[in-house]
Amino acid sequence: MLASGSFQTTGALVGGISQPSFSAFLPKVLDAIIRLTPRHICFHNTLQKQQETKQGFYAISGFPHVLGAIDCTHVRLMPPAATEHLYRNRKHTHSINVQAIVDHQGLITNIVAKYPGSVHDSFIFRHCTINEHFQDGSYGNGLLVGKYKNLLIYSLHSNPPGHTTHTPQQQHVNRNTLRS
Template identity: 50%
Template sequence: MALCQNYQLALLAMLHENLQNGDNIERPRLRVPRQFNPRTVMDNLTDEEIRLRYRLGRTAITELYEKIKHYMEPKTKRSHAIPGISKLLATLHFLASGSFQTTISACSGFSQPTFSQTLKHVLDGICSLTPELLHYDMSPANLAKIKNDFYTIAEMPNVIGAIDCTHIGLIPPAEKERYYYNRKGFHSINVQVVCDASSKILDVVAKYPGSTHDSFIFRNSHLHQRLQAGEAGNGWLLGDSGYAVKPWLITPLLNPLTAAEDNFNSSHKATRCIIERTFGILKSRFRCLDKTGGFLIYKPEKVCQIIFSCCILHNYALLHKEHIEVASDLSPQIDDIIDHNRENNVEGVLIRRQLISNYFQW
């Protein structure tokens, strides 16, 4: 009997020690249900709220989704996979507001890693629309229309586009920080844009760091090659004094001496200002592109894709008559540097002189 009692006491002591140490004791695991935040939908928003939040109307968003939904449809059969439309709306909200990923995650029900993947897929889808929405058609019929629209502004003939560059702020890679530092004292991508008289974007170059000069970007662009090859016929772009005069790029006179030259400069300025307005509309619609929306925190390649996607969406919005006023609180545009040592093309100078003589001798 005593032996049995001693055995029982020893067994109880062993069990107590194991309970204290947690050794070899399997405890049942409690399953914690996954939390799924409510995702953004349009059903409970008014048309005004949708435009304010996403910068596009209900119909435009729906049609956009149909065009690119195969980039966003869930790859999993799980019941809680994120719907493609929610991915699109979250991305549009980010582009429109300039909020960082954590803010987007909080308001849209996405985790930060999930939104990073979402952003990639949606941007890929938007960029796939480039041939449809951002293509510089230099057919004679289209160029004739562009020229006519520009002429109605201030009677400047044969204009096929207005060209300029704008800076989009970003957090630069540490090892190349100095290349992104622009002359206004912040880090950026220097983006070249050409627009028509209705602010439609015809051509974009978004790949050069902020220290790059506008004229360098243009000289090394595919558009420069097209113009040099004669695709524009007798048409020309209007550029500021930071560019050299070419047969297909007309700039203002630095020191007008006659009334005709003053008339030319006034018409040039009034016509070319459409590119400044285009930048204002673009940055007002997509605050991620303006410093007031915060600097973009992605790698330069991703920032360039964001910029290009916004330009495509800008044209898409114009196509759907989604107008927006230029915001009053945008960061000021960086003034262009006048390069007094630039090499003006002799033929370009002669064409400008003939233009002044034929059209501005009032």
């Protein structure tokens, strides 16, 4: 609804209020969402939550150490006129490219929604704080599973920093993990 050029009129019609009333309440609603987001969307801030998530994914898929499932999606919008070209995605529509990570219950635990549609999924992952935390070992043997083209997500057999080679067996497991 916020992505349409007439979102206030649409929202007012759906909510059964006038557009001016909708316009007056919208900033308060958005401020509340922004204020509450850190409390409700947080990526495994305790060891207990990490363990619970790993057990949940293992029960569902048989994959050990999984802390989340990751993917990106395009959310259509009306782009700013001055930077319209940045928001044009590969399907020639305007969007932002949103990366989300969910836990074993399908609850969003992390979201990155700041890049225009022309930005590739792998760029978003490489530049997000979750990636930094995986790189510095904050999540121990934890993994993310996802299906990205041209991006190796932390797989079942990750190497220590500075090592980039995998045995044939590790490569086989990595391919199968990303396929499922």
